[in-house]
Amino acid sequence: MSVQVWTYLLVGITFALYIGIAIWSRAGSTKEFYVAGGGVSPLANGMATAADWMSAASFISMAGIIAFAGYDGSVYLMGWTGGYVLLALLLAPYLRKFGKFTVPDFIGDRYYSNTARMVAVFCALIVSFTYVAGQMRGVGVVFSRFLQVDINTGVIIGMVIVLFYAVLGGMKGITYTQVAQYCVLIFAFMVPAIFISFQMTGNPIPQLGMGSTLNDGSGTFLMDRLNGLSTELGFAEYTDGTKSVIDVFAITLALMVGTAGLPHVIVRFFTVKRVKDARKSAGLALLLIAILYTTAPAVSVFAKMNLIDTVSNEKYSQMPVWFKNWEETGLLTFDDKNKDGIIQYVADKDKNELIVDNDIMVLANPEIANLPAWVIALVAAGGLAAALSTAAGLLLVISASVSHDLIKKVFKPNISEKGELWAARGAATVAVVIAGYFGIHPPGFVAAVVALAFGLAAASFFPAIVLGIFYKKMNKEGAIGGMVVGISLMLFYMAKFKLGWLGEIPDKSEWWFGISPEGFGTVAMIVNFMVALVINRFTPEPPQEVQEIVENIRIPSGAGEAVDH
Amino acid sequence: MSDKQKKATAYWKENVRYLFILLSIWFAVSFGAGILFKDALNTIKIGGFKLGFWFAQQGSIYVFVILIFVYVRLMNKLDKKYGYNE
Numbered sequence: 001m002s003v004q005v006w007t008y009l010l011v012g013i014t015f016a017l018y019i020g021i022a023i024w025s026r027a028g029s030t031k032e033f034y035v036a037g038g039g040v041s042p043l044a045n046g047m048a049t050a051a052d053w054m055s056a057a058s059f060i061s062m063a064g065i066i067a068f069a070g071y072d073g074s075v076y077l078m079g080w081t082g083g084y085v086l087l088a089l090l091l092a093p094y095l096r097k098f099g100k101f102t103v104p105d106f107i108g109d110r111y112y113s114n115t116a117r118m119v120a121v122f123c124a125l126i127v128s129f130t131y132v133a134g135q136m137r138g139v140g141v142v143f144s145r146f147l148q149v150d151i152n153t154g155v156i157i158g159m160v161i162v163l164f165y166a167v168l169g170g171m172k173g174i175t176y177t178q179v180a181q182y183c184v185l186i187f188a189f190m191v192p193a194i195f196i197s198f199q200m201t202g203n204p205i206p207q208l209g210m211g212s213t214l215n216d217g218s219g220t221f222l223m224d225r226l227n228g229l230s231t232e233l234g235f236a237e238y239t240d241g242t243k244s245v246i247d248v249f250a251i252t253l254a255l256m257v258g259t260a261g262l263p264h265v266i267v268r269f270f271t272v273k274r275v276k277d278a279r280k281s282a283g284l285a286l287l288l289i290a291i292l293y294t295t296a297p298a299v300s301v302f303a304k305m306n307l308i309d310t311v312s313n314e315k316y317s318q319m320p321v322w323f324k325n326w327e328e329t330g331l332l333t334f335d336d337k338n339k340d341g342i343i344q345y346v347a348d349k350d351k352n353e354l355i356v357d358n359d360i361m362v363l364a365n366p367e368i369a370n371l372p373a374w375v376i377a378l379v380a381a382g383g384l385a386a387a388l389s390t391a392a393g394l395l396l397v398i399s400a401s402v403s404h405d406l407i408k409k410v411f412k413p414n415i416s417e418k419g420e421l422w423a424a425r426g427a428a429t430v431a432v433v434i435a436g437y438f439g440i441h442p443p444g445f446v447a448a449v450v451a452l453a454f455g456l457a458a459a460s461f462f463p464a465i466v467l468g469i470f471y472k473k474m475n476k477e478g479a480i481g482g483m484v485v486g487i488s489l490m491l492f493y494m495a496k497f498k499l500g501w502l503g504e505i506p507d508k509s510e511w512w513f514g515i516s517p518e519g520f521g522t523v524a525m526i527v528n529f530m531v532a533l534v535i536n537r538f539t540p541e542p543p544q545e546v547q548e549i550v551e552n553i554r555i556p557s558g559a560g561e562a563v564d565h
Numbered sequence: 566m567s568d569k570q571k572k573a574t575a576y577w578k579e580n581v582r583y584l585f586i587l588l589s590i591w592f593a594v595s596f597g598a599g600i601l602f603k604d605a606l607n608t609i610k611i612g613g614f615k616l617g618f619w620f621a622q623q624g625s626i627y628v629f630v631i632l633i634f635v636y637v638r639l640m641n642k643l644d645k646k647y648g649y650n651e
Binding site: 071074088089090093210211212213223224249252279280283287293297551554555 | 573576577580581584587588591595596599600601603607611613614615618619621622623625626627629630632634636637640641644648649650651
């Protein structure tokens with residue numbers, strides 16, 4: 001069977017599976033819609049969290065980015081896993097004990113203020129919308145490359161599928177489809193990696209393969225060879241990188257803290273039964289995520305090595321079929337500057353003739369390594385699972401923010417259970433349509449902003465939640481001030497140094513403290529903490545009953561089920 | 566302070582102590598070994614891995630996973646000790 005037939009088959013089967021699960025797990029109440037009824041087992045929640053978390057960026061782009069960035073790519077590996085330690089130790093158990101439906105719920109109740117709630121809703125909506133637009137785009141790209149449909153048609157198919165199970169099933173539907181999606185995506189990522197690791201090093205475990213010797217009888221370590229080749233071609237050593245230490249430090253911390261502050265991840269921990277289940281499922285989630293995250297850097301090393309071996313100083317006319325295929329998509333371009341018919345792939349921009357998009361490293365890897373057709377099709381199904389699962393989780397946060405935090409808590413407190421459920425479904429539908437619109441007409445800044453969503457989450461939520469739990473006397477004035485200043489500062493820095501909304505983008509040398517916009521969330525977070533603590537000193541302490549709430553969430557027993565209110 | 570409150574305070578103190586120790590390790594493997602001291606550690610090689618690079622792309626992640634499971638165990642024990650388990 002051809003790759004195309006395999007792809008239609010696998011994508012068709014997985015989609016049918018997701019829809020089947022959605023019908024089986026329809027949500028009947030708001031509690032089921034928001035937190036899946038609050039009775040999800042730790043393992044199921046761990047799998048769902050892992051799928052929720054691993055987006056198109058983790059599955060499709062990350063290994064490619066690392067392949068070209070080498071050591072600098074470590075920021076993503078450490079940043080997007082280390083955040084779970086913060087989440088498990090500092091947030092998840094207490095938020096579960098608190099036992100409401102959303103993150104703005106916590107902020108609003110803990111800081112006894114609807115203003116705080118509104119600020120949190122605003123932050124949640126900004127973070128989630130920027131992130132979801134990127135996912136819809138990812139769906140479109142996979143469709144267009146593997147199924148030869150137009151990108152826009154791909155986005156619309158993706159919208160319909162997500163709409164179907166998010167609107168129908170709510171959190172309950174999403175949770176169980178995410179469990180299935182985790183299985184699909186991890187299988188799709190590991191199979192090619194294991195094949196290639198065995199091919200190149202004789203060791204089938206990619207994590208060990210990347211540190212082994214090459215299979216060609218030379219006895220040279222794979223990474224030594226890669227370092228040698230990189231320097232020969234004028235690049236930095238693969239294991240060294242080019243970013244400054246302070247920037248690597250700041251980006252890693254911003255990604256960690258941002259991960260812990262992302263509302264669609266936090267909300268998953270409201271769905272388990274007890275506090276101890278929340279802790280355990282955070283551990284399971286990270287374990288399941290780590291399988292992909294420790295394999296990705298190995299894939300990067302293999303792919304980079306294969307790429308250099310195949311193209312560097314070889315005749316263009318003798319390139320394999322995959323090279324021509326990807327040239328057609330425009331994601332790989334060759335410009336024979338010195339007209340010698342040979343591909344020069346070097347660091348020097350004036351002499352370099354080959355440009356390779358980050359995204360094709362994972363998608364093209366099975367083709368580069370000559371793996372069977374079904375493996376290539378599997379990668380397509382995996383990429384779709386990753387993008388759809390994350391999109392669904394984000395849509396739920398958006399819909400809950402509108403129907404629960406805005407309509408129920410602020411504008412129309414006496415709305416009926418049924419009315420709220422319909423409002424939630426309506427909000428989810430509108431959110432899907434907006435996300436789809438951005439997927440089809442991506443504003444230029446979406447790609448840039450997705451990376452910065454973490455900075456925004458770090459600058460706004462994280463300090464407010466941590467202080468809310470660990471500092472009993474933290475009051476509303478401090479928390480609101482910190483959030484507003486933190487997110488404004490982050491938005492300002494993005495506008496100035498990344499998006500160029502405030503005139504021309506200044507040179508890197510003008511970065512504050514030498515920290516890039518990607519790492520600036522760390523600075524904005526520290527400012528948030530400081531502003532909050534200073535304001536707190538000069539304003540009245542929180543009422544006694546709020547201090548009692550804080551004492552209560554510190555004790556794990558008696559969490560009960562997520563309380564309806 | 567009532568007995569109940571005393572118990573809660575003691576529990577919280579032990580909890581925070583655990584957090585402090587575990588987060589120190591979290592910081593040491595990622596920001597320490599993987600970033601600040603990476604160049605020094607890179608002079609040591611284990612198999613094909615330079616040690617600093619290994620911590621940044623592999624080791625820190627393994628340690629993160631272990632840290633959470635250690636935390637789960639410690640807290641389950643602590644809950645039992647104070648009668649907060651369920």
